[in-house]
Amino acid sequence: MFTKILLRLFLCVWFCRALPSVAQTTIVNKPIERWGLYEVALAGPSSGNPFTDVQLTAEFSSGDKHITVTGFYDGNGTYKIRFMPSEIGKWSYRTVSNAKQLAGKSGSFVCITPSESNHGPVNVWNTYNFQYANGKPYYPFGTTAYAWTNQPELVQEQTLATLKKAPFNKIRMCVFPKTYSYVEEEPTMYAYEEKSRTQGPNGTIRHEWDFTRFNPAFFQHLEKRIADLARLNIEADLIIFHPYDKGRWGFDNMGMKNDLFYIKYLVARLSAYQNVWWSMANEFDYIKTKPRDAWDVYSKTVVDADPYHHLCSIHNGSDYYDNWKPYFTHVSIQNGSTVDDFGRAVLLRDAYRKPVIYDEVCYEGNLPQRWGHLSPEEMTEAFWQGIIAGTYVTHGETYRTPGDTIFWAEGGKLHGQSPSRIGFLRNLLEQEPGPLELADPWKDHRTSQADSSHYLIYFGKQMQSEWLFNLPKKGAPAAGTVFKAELIDTWNMTITPISDTFRLTDVKDYRVYDDKMQKIRLPMRPYLAIRLTQVKQ
Structure with missing residues (x-):
């Protein structure tokens, strides 16, 4: 009799202890809008190197639809999985991992109708144009602020305040900081864990990084700014690599293994944000540390890692890349002459048979460099020449104003006269029943x-x-x-x-x-x- 009582007590204790485990494994969350961001946060191992030692994925399912996404380590023993649901209804997930604490976790949520301002991610439409996932036409009227997220917090907030009043719905921006004419600031955060720091005789700082360990705080800050842009209905055209390092930090010369590791981590963190575009590089051909054929490897890695197939391009300096390749959804071109006069902008559209964005046509400003002193009339004219040809143009401003930043690189305030005229053109275009194209491009x-x-x-x-x-x-x-x-x-x-x-x-x-x-x-x-x-x- 005593033995039976002990057995019953044991089973009761075991069952009560088992209940919390079941509750933690299966989680039902609040509803998520279609094309919203659903996030799973899990506690896992923090010893060793969690960035390299732990693999984590999850399969999300709704009916016959199954999507596998990759998780990432977010520091302090926390792992995250992010998902952007494309269909309304109930979604369930289950994790797979080589770490026991992360394996076999499951949960579900309901995807609901999106709010009025939520149009979903932008896709290519009808060969030469763009539309949101909900079918609303999207006309890219972009601007440029390469290193705005690497500036002091007050400058970043000023940039957002400026963009809120400006006519732009896309911004070209870098992940890594840049060192270039008039842009010499040291950022407050870096993408990697720093191993050591030395100061040279001329005051320059030399860093040694651990390219196997990211700095989660850097990426958390970048995500915050991407979310800020989303609230303003602005697409973040994110530049993955650029040549404006010049050995100062070494982020342009990490080697292919580390480059690919960075790409996969970046895509795992950011692909669930609906307003992200991938720009493989700014002026890819000026990054002399990367051979031309490496860009095929990098581009394929981005496309394969992104379960949502966000827009992807590569931007040139002097030489065009092979924009016809399947990794690239649209063409991003640096060439001011294409929008100087009539009949030029349409030529690349006809050649590539993809949407064409002339992302760099020089900048409105007062810098002495040849690329930095377009008049406001010239910048406005460039937009019109691009739009009537069925292509698109990106703005940039390079006014050097005492006591202020230069918007093209650092963000801050706009001083030029072209933005209001560009906004006027955008309103005209959005009043049309659809995108424009030349009625008779031959004559x-x-x-x-x-x-x-x-x-x-x-x-x-x-x-x-x-x-x-x-x-x-x-x-x-x-x-x-x-x-x-x-x-x-x-x-x-x-x-x-x-x-x-x-x-x-x-x-x-x-x-x-x-x-x-x-x-x-x-x-x-x-x-x-x-x-x-x-x-x-």
Whole structure:
């Protein structure tokens, strides 16, 4: 009898002790919006080197859909797994790990309808353009602030305040700090654990890093800023490598093994953020420590590690990379001449048959370098030349103002006159029923259309007293169609309705005209445009 009582007590104690373990293993969490970020945090081993010794993945399942994501070590014995659900409904997960504390953990959550401001990640649409995952068109109107997250906290907050009021919905930014003209600050945090530090005779600091151990605080800060941008509906075009190290920190010369280790850690941490884009490099061909064929290895690693297939590109200095390769979703180009005049921007679009973003066309500013002193008119003109050709352009500002930062590298405040004009153009484009493209790219580089009912004709620097109403035959609606017209002053940001209407007549020599051969009188000013909209009858 005594033996039976002891056995019952043992079973009772064992069962009570087992209950918390079961509760910890299966976790049901609060609902997550579609394309939101779901995070699992687990306690695990901190001895040895958790970055290299521990492998952690999780399979997320919903119905027939199964997605495997990689976890990462976040310091202080904490491991994290992040997931971005693409489908509404219940999702479950289960972990796999070589560490017992992390293996076999399971849980679930419900993915709910996204809020109005949550459009999801940006994808390529219709060969040459972009749209959000929910189908809303996305037109990249970007800017540049390479090292803004490596600046003092007050400058970073000023950058966010500036971006909140600016017209930009994308920002090109680096992971690593940079040392370049007018950018010499030492960052407050680094991506790696520091082994030693020495100071040279001229005051320069020399670091020795452990490239097998990341500094989680650095990446936590970067994530915070990416989330800040997401709240402003700004895409973070994240530059993974760049040539502006020059031996100061050595992040441009870590060797392929360490480069790949860094890429996998970066993607594991950031890929669940919906507003992340991957830019393999800024001016890849100026990074002399990496042979050209290494970029295939790096690019494939990013694409294979990212379960959500975020947008991915590679940016050139002087030589274009092989942008036709499948790793790259779109083309990122440095070349100001492509948007200097009519008919140039469309050429690379036709060659690559992918969306083209002229991410560096020189900068509005007052620096003596040839790339740093575009006038605001020239920067605005570059955007118009890109947009009417069915491509896109990225802004940058390099005004050197006493007591202030230079936005192109450090962020802070904007001083230029082009951003408001760029915002005016963005509003015009977003009023169209779809993206613009040249109506007749062979012979007419001024006339762009969203469809046969909506045209935008841009005159650029040309000044003329009148414009004879005419459209290319290609894509034009039938004779008898009536259009209304508006005169747009792209610099003064005004839209003036034209009182007359215009009725199309039959095709004559590849053009269609108004049946009365009417003309629109123009003020003798540069940077004018005409918007035509079909009148429903």
